[in-house]
Amino acid sequence: MTTMTNWTAARRPVVALLAPLLLAAGCASQPLAAGNPAPVSDCAPAIAAAEAAMEQARPVCNLWRDTSKTLAAARGARARGDHAAAAILAQKAQFQAEACIAQARAEKAKF
Numbered sequence: 001m002t003t004m005t006n007w008t009a010a011r012r013p014v015v016a017l018l019a020p021l022l023l024a025a026g027c028a029s030q031p032l033a034a035g036n037p038a039p040v041s042d043c044a045p046a047i048a049a050a051e052a053a054m055e056q057a058r059p060v061c062n063l064w065r066d067t068s069k070t071l072a073a074a075r076g077a078r079a080r081g082d083h084a085a086a087a088i089l090a091q092k093a094q095f096q097a098e099a100c101i102a103q104a105r106a107e108k109a110k111f
Helices: 002-028 044-060 067-080 083-110
Strands: none
Touching: 044 067, 044 083, 067 083
């Protein structure tokens, strides 16, 4: 029992330092009030990066099945005004294109 008490007592300063930081981080992630809407992040750079990655992948490998569909979904989300979803989908398409290139290089080196 004393071991647990000593362990807890030794960790109190750490908890005391981390608690305000975690609380502040939690408050920072809360949505803004209705009068101050959150700024809309522009997803155009993410979509442009995905398009560039796909253009680099086309001569090297066949694009994965869902890469073009994912980019089309990102464009659709942007058209609907859902910029956060568009950015996430564009990043996924970019990752798939870059992974396709890496896979093609690994297969080429293997054989």
